[in-house]
Amino acid sequence: MDxxxxxxxxxxxIVMFALLYLPIFYLIxxxxxxxxxxxxxxxxxxxxxxxxxxxxxLLIIVLNTIVIALLSALISTIIGVLGAMMIYKIRSxxxxxxxxxxxxxxxxxxxxxxxxxFLILFTIAGIQLGFYSVLLSHIAFSIPIVVLxxxxxxxxxxxxxxxxxxxxxxxxxxxxxKVVIPYITPGIFAGFFMALTYSLDDFAVTFFVTGNxxxxxxxxxxxxxxxxxxxSINALSTIIFLVTMLIVVIYHLITRRGRKSPDLEVLx
Amino acid sequence: xxxxMRLAVVIIAVSAILLVxxxxxxxxxxxxGGNTLTVxxxxxxxxxxxxxxxxxxxxxxxxxxxxDSNEAMMTKIQQGGTSYxxxxxxxxxxxxxxxxxxxxxxxxxxxxxxxxxxxxxxxLPFDPGNEYSVPYFWGTVGIVYNSKQLGGMTxxxxxxxxxxxxxxxxxxxxxxxxxxxxxxxSLHYSLNDTDPxxxxxxxxxxxxxxxxxxxxxxxxxxxxxxxxxxxxxxTWSGDASEIMAExxxxxxxxxxxxxxxxxxxxxxxxxxxxxxxxxxxINFMLDPKIAAQNTEYVSYSTPNKEALQYMPQxxxxxxxxxxxxxxxxxxxxxxxxxxxxxxxxxxxFLKFKMx
Numbered sequence: 001m002d003x004x005x006x007x008x009x010x011x012x013x014i015v016m017f018a019l020l021y022l023p024i025f026y027l028i029x030x031x032x033x034x035x036x037x038x039x040x041x042x043x044x045x046x047x048x049x050x051x052x053x054x055x056x057x058l059l060i061i062v063l064n065t066i067v068i069a070l071l072s073a074l075i076s077t078i079i080g081v082l083g084a085m086m087i088y089k090i091r092s093x094x095x096x097x098x099x100x101x102x103x104x105x106x107x108x109x110x111x112x113x114x115x116x117x118f119l120i121l122f123t124i125a126g127i128q129l130g131f132y133s134v135l136l137s138h139i140a141f142s143i144p145i146v147v148l149x150x151x152x153x154x155x156x157x158x159x160x161x162x163x164x165x166x167x168x169x170x171x172x173x174x175x176x177x178k179v180v181i182p183y184i185t186p187g188i189f190a191g192f193f194m195a196l197t198y199s200l201d202d203f204a205v206t207f208f209v210t211g212n213x214x215x216x217x218x219x220x221x222x223x224x225x226x227x228x229x230x231x232s233i234n235a236l237s238t239i240i241f242l243v244t245m246l247i248v249v250i251y252h253l254i255t256r257r258g259r260k261s262p263d264l265e266v267l268x
Numbered sequence: 269x270x271x272x273m274r275l276a277v278v279i280i281a282v283s284a285i286l287l288v289x290x291x292x293x294x295x296x297x298x299x300x301g302g303n304t305l306t307v308x309x310x311x312x313x314x315x316x317x318x319x320x321x322x323x324x325x326x327x328x329x330x331x332x333x334x335x336d337s338n339e340a341m342m343t344k345i346q347q348g349g350t351s352y353x354x355x356x357x358x359x360x361x362x363x364x365x366x367x368x369x370x371x372x373x374x375x376x377x378x379x380x381x382x383x384x385x386x387x388x389x390x391x392l393p394f395d396p397g398n399e400y401s402v403p404y405f406w407g408t409v410g411i412v413y414n415s416k417q418l419g420g421m422t423x424x425x426x427x428x429x430x431x432x433x434x435x436x437x438x439x440x441x442x443x444x445x446x447x448x449x450x451x452x453x454s455l456h457y458s459l460n461d462t463d464p465x466x467x468x469x470x471x472x473x474x475x476x477x478x479x480x481x482x483x484x485x486x487x488x489x490x491x492x493x494x495x496x497x498x499x500x501x502x503t504w505s506g507d508a509s510e511i512m513a514e515x516x517x518x519x520x521x522x523x524x525x526x527x528x529x530x531x532x533x534x535x536x537x538x539x540x541x542x543x544x545x546x547x548x549x550i551n552f553m554l555d556p557k558i559a560a561q562n563t564e565y566v567s568y569s570t571p572n573k574e575a576l577q578y579m580p581q582x583x584x585x586x587x588x589x590x591x592x593x594x595x596x597x598x599x600x601x602x603x604x605x606x607x608x609x610x611x612x613x614x615x616x617f618l619k620f621k622m623x
Contacts, residue, residue, distance in 0.1 A: 213331035
């Protein structure tokens with residue numbers, strides 16, 4: 001790979017990645033600062049990490065955030081995959097395009113508008129703001145992403161594969177579970193992880209639909225801004241960054257394995 | 269397919285474990301009991317120990333939630349779907365909330381500690397008779413400056429900011445009423461002046477300050493001031509005391525022409541479920557010892573006269589944050605000027621920003 005890069009593009013790559021990662025490393029560096037601010041490094045300390053683990057309220061908020069992310073990603077993946085298969089099945093090009101555009105509009109429409117609409121919807125429907133309102137809205141804004149991740153995999157799949165399976169006597173259910181789903185698994189994973197990250201860092205939508213003692217991390221950190229953000233938030237961000245790295249590595253391993261195996265699995 | 273099913277099962281299991289952990293943690297904090305009080309306050313605007321004490325004393329468990337702007341808080345309450353028992357808006361928002369009929373009247377007979385509040389801070393134009401609100405913290409708008417960087421220069425009046433020697437050194441807060449108000453004050457007009465000619469004059473005056481202005485910023489200016497990057501800033505007294513604690517070279521002054529006096533007050537929103545506990549909470553917060561402890565933590569100025577004796581003397585005697593009555597008489601509280609006048613303020617401010 002390296003051999004194909006000219007020195008210029010290599011420099012460009014390095015600069016680009018430095019730009020992307022420097023702020024994060026800057027933040028991590030100061031999470032070990034005993035000085036209590038972000039511009040004057042005094043000495044090394046783990047105090048902020050200790051403080052973080054003693055703050056039960058913050059811990060509850062972090063766990064809330066993770067639960068919401070996991071559950072909303074799971075449910076939206078299930079719904080999204082089903083939706084993508086439906087859209088794939090539609091023969092008429094016009095209807096298909098219309099549905100795809102509707103899906104894309106949801107992705108590009110501003111979060112603030114989605115959030116405000118949810119707030120209005122929940123209030124009219126009389127749903128109390130809290131865990132369920134946040135979960136429902138996260139599921140809703142993740143579905144279009146999953147659909148978009150799964151569809152290309154479906155269209156990549158050769159139609160003769162399905163015909164062959166049916167010719168060999170596979171029932172509809174078997175075709176789906178033994179042929180289609182294994183083929184699109186990498187897409188499903190991609191959709192799941194995208195939904196997970198979308199849910200983890202969403203501020204704009206969540207901001208509108210939290211309430212009654214239930215908040216997520218993004219909303220909590222934002223509300224700290226008036227008083228200045230404590231370095232224990234840096235510590236928390238460091239931990240989250242490391243965990244995210246770990247998840248990406250795991251994801252990478254899974255998809256690499258997935259890429260080798262689908263053809264084999266199909267043959268089986 | 270199997271792989272996917274396995275993943276799904278793992279996720280459901282993990283979520284279940286997390287949910288159990290959350291409810292355990294909630295229970296250990298007492299959040300899930302029946303007798304709860306939901307407080308909606310600014311981020312980091314109360315001493316957590318005070319909340320613990322309130323819970324211990326009354327057996328009521330407090331659910332604490334935070335917001336970052338008056339507008340956001342008001343929208344949440346307006347929309348319903350929430351059940352906040354206490355909120356802490358600033359004075360101009362209280363006026364708006366009253367107009368929108370979002371507040372419950374406060375039963376003064378349930379709050380005997382109200383007598384501890386300095387009479388200067390009661391019965392103000394935004395809430396005559398304190399029918400709907402009880403003062404929580406107050407402060408001023410003024411100049412924070414780095415005397416060391418400015419070679420011992422001092423400021424007494426707004427006029428001093430126009431000194432040509434201060435080229436490109438001043439950071440302003442990004443608020444229409446604060447900045448236009450500063451222009452009005454420097455001309456000895458009222459902060460609540462709506463005379464278009466006076467406003468135009470104030471605008472022209474502000475434009476002549478432009479060479480000295482480096483930027484208009486929100487919360488970032490606290491960090492810039494504390495790190496010594498910027499030597500003069502216009503800001504609220506609460507922010508000022510916070511950054512002064514970090515950087516000893518800084519000083520704060522309320523200009524002699526007068527300035528803004530602001531309040532954050534406790535109110536009971538219409539959506540409240542536990543009105544009784546809300547009254548108890550307000551009364552508790554007005555207890556002199558509790559107010560003193562809370563003030564030491566938050567470091568804004570307390571309106572609680574009786575609390576002052578429990579606070580460190582160097583804090584109480586600091587004229588910068590507890591200005592003498594002679595000065596506070598010259599300070600003005602923002603009045604609700606009505607939509608039309610506010611738009612004029614905003615328009616002038618926008619024009620000033622674009623200049």
